[in-house]
Amino acid sequence: MIAFICILLTIAVYVLSKCVYKRMRFALLSPLLIAPCILSLMLVGVHIDYSDYDKGGRWLSNLLQPAVVGFAVPLYKFRKVMKKYAKIIAISMSTGVFIAILSSGVFSHIVHLNDSYLLSLLPRSITTPIAMAVSVDIGGMPTMTAIFVIVTGITGLILGPAIIRSMHIQEKLAKGLLLGMGAHGAGTSKALEFGSEEGAAASLAMVLAAIITLVFAPILTPLILL
Template identity: 40%
Template sequence: MKDFLVDSVFFGAFISLAAYEAGLMLKRKFKLAILNPLLIGTILVMLALVLLDVEYKHYNEGARYISYLLTPATVCLAVPLYQQLTLLKKNLKAVAAGILAGVLTSLVSVLLLAKLFGLTHEQYVTLLPKSITTAIGLGVSQELGGIETITVAVIIVTGILGNVLADLLCKVFRIEEPVAKGLAIGTASHAIGTAKAMELGQVEGAMSSLAIAVAGLLTVVGASIFAEFM
């Protein structure tokens, strides 16, 4: 059985999609924020690999084909932004200030926590791109000498936390403006958070989509500067 799974080029893709679908079913049934489909899917895949005693490299031979869709899927987020172009032009200064503030907050927080916990330079630069989409974050981590696999894990965890906590945090801090919600979610938790923003509304989704692209570009520049601080 194990040999069949290892040799199958479809195993990784199948188990990934099946686990994610299971997460969607649980989310629809119980409607709890903690039951994020990506979080549930990740846990189920991990359990399956452990129980079936399948190494990650064999799983990834099939699962990597899903990863190829990550970049074009991110680019497609430009569609809702185009639909809200008038609103963007109207709030251009506020949008620019909000995204810049979010990116700086992310970089400064990583720097302070890295110093507080005594992280090495390699560990520090690994965490710098935590709030941007994987397609960009991997390149940043590689360029700065970080640990790419950990960067991917940190980006995913950041996105899941943003997706799960976004609505609650907006209510706690009484953030009601759709533009502000979208910018905050997209800047802090990239594409995974944007999925939640789109659930909240079209404006939130569009602004979050914009934040992903702009925050990614700003982080590429900002991370290179902040990497020299430690």
């Protein structure tokens, strides 16, 4: 019963925060930032444990899986464009993954985080299940990695459009790649708001980032720990 209520409540808060966001068009009001804040306050307010909330929440999280499968559709529609620019996509994504892992490591060093937090931060820019797997592989804490992945998604969702504007990124492909690379599925959903070609590029970026990270992370990790 409580699971069912939690699902309904999450959907209601999501729909409401989406309405507010549509009206105000203010990046910090993104439903992915506002809705979890409201729900967390509610849970704490009425003393519901996260584990109880998640009995319902899990059903919604599970829908991420068919959603990822669903990215096959924009990819299929724009397969010719993606094929045409395969080389550029490969170069941009390899650079992106390299910078993602390296910069997470360097900035963690700068703010004096210990190694186990640092390692958990390295795979944060890719989709959750693979990020967690990489985290285990390189000696991080997968549950912390899952948190860093979601915070990265929120950050990228909010800052992505501002970066696109301030860097004068005009090409649709470039916009999509940076959103999918920087903020996995959350960025990809933002890219779909820009347009379907941006969405297709972001879907591809999300998938490639995950696969490239899987290969690169274990190789780069020893260098970062030096």
